[in-house]
Amino acid sequence: MAVYTDIDDATLSAFLDEYDLGPPLAFKGIAEGVQNSNFLLETRKGRYILTVFEKRTRRDDLPFFMGMMAHLAAKDFPAPLPVPAKDGNPLRTIHGKSAVICTFLQGMSPRRPSHEQCRELGQALGRFHVALADFRMRRPNDLSLPAWPKLWEGRASAADALSPGLASQIDGDMEFLKSNWPKALPGGAIHADMFPDNTFFLDGKLSGVIDFYFACSDFLAYDIAVCLNAWCFERRGEFNLTKGRALISGYETVRRLEPRERSALPILCRGAAMRFFLTRLVDLAATPKDALVKPHNPLDYAERLGFHRQAKSPEDYGA
Amino acid sequence: MAVYTDIDDATLSAFLDEYDLGPPLAFKGIAEGVQNSNFLLETRKGRYILTVFEKRTRRDDLPFFMGMMAHLAAKDFPAPLPVPAKDGNPLRTIHGKSAVICTFLQGMSPRRPSHEQCRELGQALGRFHVALADFRMRRPNDLSLPAWPKLWEGRASAADALSPGLASQIDGDMEFLKSNWPKALPGGAIHADMFPDNTFFLDGKLSGVIDFYFACSDFLAYDIAVCLNAWCFERRGEFNLTKGRALISGYETVRRLEPRERSALPILCRGAAMRFFLTRLVDLAATPKDALVKPHNPLDYAERLGFHRQAKSPEDYGA
Known part of the structure; x- marks a missing residue:
């Protein structure tokens, strides 16, 4: 609010x-x-x-x-x-x-997206990237890999307070991400925050995308990784493979993934989960306890990181 | 919000x-x-x-x-x-x-009502009372005279903290209101909260009244007193006589005030100011300091009480 x-x-x-x-x-x-x-x-x-x-x-x-x-x-x-x-x-x-x-755009944001809505979203994300292929402006992603150590600094005890032992897992993720982050993948303009509440649907079709204020220039597949995190996990933290398949195959009806993009999905998903875990951790500390704006729970993304740690291949995401 | x-x-x-x-x-x-x-x-x-x-x-x-x-x-x-x-x-x-x-009603709420808008509001309030003359349901005004001592109890130090010496003035107002509150005046259904932000205007005409959740059965002239308090004071606490005249004469184009209603206006205005002073004082104490909902300042109504204490006659309000 x-x-x-x-x-x-x-x-x-x-x-x-x-x-x-x-x-x-x-x-x-x-x-x-x-x-x-x-x-x-x-x-x-x-x-x-x-x-x-x-x-x-x-x-x-x-x-x-x-x-x-x-x-x-x-x-x-x-x-x-x-x-x-x-x-x-x-x-x-x-x-x-x-x-x-x-x-003004009409439509309703899905709270618990169906697999049909995931397919629709994937397709919309593909159309989004294709429509922006000739967009010439550039803006660096200031919430990507280089930003994470700064966001994490001094927050180990806050993480352990949420879940004992979490801080050392995050340290491990940081090392892994730094060593394995892809150097070169197809890039362009991405939304970087296409969560369900930034989309509208009408009669089962995507009718709008809003809130472009994290948009930037980055790997296109990173945008898919953000969406896999935001659309395809269930309430108790399980990844829904049917939804992941729907999202990725929806995307590929518009734009085929290159093999190197497909292989990079696990690490990109882990990075995207890290980005939202960290900013939620920062927001949690910055929000007064009785404020009306409820901060998002960082633990949702700590759980997703847990899934990404054990995921071995693009197939684990439905690619 | x-x-x-x-x-x-x-x-x-x-x-x-x-x-x-x-x-x-x-x-x-x-x-x-x-x-x-x-x-x-x-x-x-x-x-x-x-x-x-x-x-x-x-x-x-x-x-x-x-x-x-x-x-x-x-x-x-x-x-x-x-x-x-x-x-x-x-x-x-x-x-x-x-x-x-x-x-849904179209229109914009006035922030600083003009005297034309005060006239329009007075006329709308008259139409409101006339339209409800044959409305048969009843609901007592649970924020009128009998409620005030309970609201005031234990809040003297909070009042003095806002403005030194205010508590004893409020005590005096309470005594005066109790002794002088009218016993019988034309009554009916009133809105009891027709503040500018509960009205909409379009092209200079009143296009809507909302928020009926303080509406009740009481003296009709008390509704005018609520509006005189809410619409006719300027930012520094002065009563704007031009606006008061406009509001009352607007009302009387629809429904003539009886002489006893006119005479009761000063005490009714003082009571209405007491009601909003007290509920704002209560709300102020109940609102956490860093909440996003900003409580209204009780001092605005303490100032209005100051005006009502020295007002001698209906003419002081433009009647």
Whole structure:
């Protein structure tokens, strides 16, 4: 839940004067997204989401995110389209913070994705990568391998407090990842956070992907690894092989994996689990105990790391 | 900001099966209301607000609120209409809590109401009272005179901590209110919480009134007193006489005040300020310091009490 910035009617009216959208007919803060403040906005022209970027999103990164969304929308991928203001620029300022108005996408986020939804998601991820093949902007993945030791530093006792013995396992994972991380794989623009709550479905079909604010340039197969972690594990920590197969075969209906990408899946999955374990551990420490925003449990990703440690081959993931 | 109850897609689908609204096209938690959880819901039939009642709203009171809203909507007053489920009852249960789906109202809540908006609000309040003149359900006002000593008990030091000397002034107000509170005035169904953020405006006209969960049976003029407190004071605590005149004359274009109602306005305003001072004081003590819900400042209403203490006559309020 996130509405960190308060926008009154006078501020909104002045802000909308910079656009050709007409006056507001409705405006409500919504509980979507954890990093930024989001508002549902309606005018006679249609419905939109106004996002105000809070401190965790860097201003310099915004043109990359805007460019990616506009590129995808131009290719008929169901991504929100940043709406240009009268001067042609979709990036504005409100209360001194960067802000953007994007088109509204219909649909519902799945809570417990079915294997059909995993197939659909895999296919959408393939279309996403293909649509961005000619996207020219670059942004390094600042939450990949080089960032992990810094995130981990000083957190061993926090990890052991969650689960005794976890810290030494994480140390081992860190060593393994550092020694075995792939050097060269097909790369490009990735979403890097395509979790179920960042997708919408309507009538069984994927109708939207949102929240591009971790998007970056990295190995395409790393995006698959993020999704295998986020979509294919069950509540008690088991990997659902049927869902993994559905996700990967869905992807391959659009873009074939190269043999080296396929072989790299186990290590990429382990790395992706490490990334979310670490950021959740950091967020847990940073969140006051009685805050209304509930931090995600890092242990979910510690469990996934456990699976990845014993996984031997791409077949263990359904590839 | 308030989304206390988490509703996943499977729960929502099962819940909507009880209605003739079709499947959900969009569903988002919204930051409206502090007491209950609210969600924007869209289906092919239209847009709605799903409210889940949290513990502060008593289940036994819900039929009164539902009846009032349905009565108002039937008289073309712009109130949300509770949508009946297939069995004809708009009151349902979700996750063991009472819940209702109401129609969506367009418009924007004014932050700093203009005197035109005060006139419009006064007129709407008059229409509200007239529309409910034949509403037969009753609910006592459980936040009126008899409730205040209980709310105040044990809070003198909290009041003095906010402003030294405030506690003895409140004691004096309590005595005065007890001795002078009117015994008999025209009564009926009142909203009792028609603050600017519970109203919507479109093109300068009032387009909606929401949040009926303090509505009750009381003196009609007490509703005016609540509005004079909520709409006609400026940021630094001054009463804006132009706004007060606009509100009262707007009301009287629909329903004339009787002389005894007019004379009672100063004491009713003082009582209404006491009610909101006390509940804000209670809420302040109950809210954890780092919670995301910011409690309202009781001092705003201590300032208003200061004005009411020195006000001599209805003319001081614009009547």
